[in-house]
Amino acid sequence: VAKRLEKFKTTIFTQMSMLAIKHGAINLGQGFPNFDGPDFVKEAAIQSIKEGKNQYARGYGVPDLNSAVAARFKKDSGLDVDPEKEVTVTSGCTEAIAATMLGLINPGDEVILFAPFYDSYEATLSMAGAKVKCITLRPPDFSLPIDELKSAVSKNTRAILLNTPHNPTGKMFTREELNVIASLCIENDVLVFADEVYDKLAFEMEHISVASLPGMYERTVTMNSLGKTFSLTGWKIGWAIAPPHLTWGVRQAHSYLTFATSTPMQYASATALRAPDSYFEELKRDYSAKKAILVEGLKAAGFTVYPSSGTYFVVVDHTPFGLENDIAFCEYLIKEVGVVAIPTSVFYLNPEEGKNLVRFTFCKDEDTLKSAVKRMKEKL
Numbered sequence: 506v507a508k509r510l511e512k513f514k515t516t517i518f519t520q521m522s523m524l525a526i527k528h529g530a531i532n533l534g535q536g537f538p539n540f541d542g543p544d545f546v547k548e549a550a551i552q553s554i555k556e557g558k559n560q561y562a563r564g565y566g567v568p569d570l571n572s573a574v575a576a577r578f579k580k581d582s583g584l585d586v587d588p589e590k591e592v593t594v595t596s597g598c599t600e601a602i603a604a605t606m607l608g609l610i611n612p613g614d615e616v617i618l619f620a621p622f623y624d625s626y627e628a629t630l631s632m633a634g635a636k637v638k639c640i641t642l643r644p645p646d647f648s649l650p651i652d653e654l655k656s657a658v659s660k661n662t663r664a665i666l667l668n669t670p671h672n673p674t675g676k677m678f679t680r681e682e683l684n685v686i687a688s689l690c691i692e693n694d695v696l697v698f699a700d701e702v703y704d705k706l707a708f709e710m711e712h713i714s715v716a717s718l719p720g721m722y723e724r725t726v727t728m729n730s731l732g733k734t735f736s737l738t739g740w741k742i743g744w745a746i747a748p749p750h751l752t753w754g755v756r757q758a759h760s761y762l763t764f765a766t767s768t769p770m771q772y773a774s775a776t777a778l779r780a781p782d783s784y785f786e787e788l789k790r791d792y793s794a795k796k797a798i799l800v801e802g803l804k805a806a807g808f809t810v811y812p813s814s815g816t817y818f819v820v821v822d823h824t825p826f827g828l829e830n831d832i833a834f835c836e837y838l839i840k841e842v843g844v845v846a847i848p849t850s851v852f853y854l855n856p857e858e859g860k861n862l863v864r865f866t867f868c869k870d871e872d873t874l875k876s877a878v879k880r881m882k883e884k885l
């Protein structure tokens with residue numbers, strides 16, 4: 506394996522999902538719904554295939570999807586973006602992240618991450634040859650350590666990677682925190698790469714796109730996808746929104762990574778994004794009920810549960826159960842209790858920082874969540 510990828514193992518999500526199958530454990534690890542996406546979107550995909558929309562799509566997205574993405578972003582953030590010049594459709598947000606790093610980062614450029622961070626950030630930054638600096642968000646509230654950020658950002662910083670709502674903690678950056686980040690970026694001429702794939706799963710507060718803050722659009726790449734919002738994680742449709750001078754870099758990388766993304770799924774995704782408001786309201790209502798089942802259950806089982814404002818994840822402190830670290834705890838949980846969670850130490854540059862924390866997902870049907878809770882209450 507190439508040196509730039511030597512330190513990365515099989516992703517923790519793959520590892521844990523394989524263990525779930527092997528031990529017949531209930532999988533509250535990898536974040537994929539165990540229920541299906543809406544019929545009107547699936548029908549649109551079938552229709553597109555039947556209508557012969559099956560050859561290569563335009564590289565940066567089928568026009569209908571670029572327009573639907575721009576219209577949705579206008580509704581959500583108030584920003585007017587040009588669907589032709591500022592929207593690039595990718596194979597999931599994961600490709601948007603890779604294309605952004607590879608298209609806009611030079612070897613040796615310094616990029617700031619907030620730990621715990623989603624695993625693909627560090628790996629794609631490594632592929633781009635970036636120098637990673639890390640700021641840790643700490644429990645109980647995972648708030649932004651403003652002074653640490655201020656001393657980390659300088660004229661040498663090329664970009665800050667911002668994920669809100671945040672995987673794995675469920676933290677959402679507040680307007681005050683985003684203002685601090687924005688003023689540091691403007692002062693030091695820093696870009697922001699914003700991963701906002703959980704924006705429709707914001708329960709406790711309003712999601713704010715950092716691109717909508719004064720002076721930020723011109724220095725921000727906003728990334729999102731269809732998977733979480735429409736319970737279709739296997740479709741792998743994502744996008745990056747950025748001003749033309751940044752879109753150019755993203756598109757150059759995208760052109761030579763994947764060239765284009767599945768044509769019929771793009772047409773169906775355009776239909777999805779035009780869903781009425783009631784779809785998004787119902788999604789949130791359903792997820793609030795699921796969240797309540799899991800959070801109450803975890804508390805009753807004896808965990809310290811940290812507040813999660815968004816995403817379909819919650820992070821807990823497992824130390825009341827006396828296992829030595831997050832990995833040992835997750836192994837015990839799979840083998841003795843029959844439930845899978847994600848150890849968080851892999852989401853830090855220094856694994857020690859995550860050793861007390863594990864992540865559970867509630868993107869499962871209510872019966873599955875109830876059975877998992879029952880097992881934990883009985884066997885932990």
Ligand code: GLN
Binds near residue numbers: 516534672
């Ligand atoms: N984003 C999903 C999670 O955090 C998993 C994606 C993956 O398996 N790579 O669980």
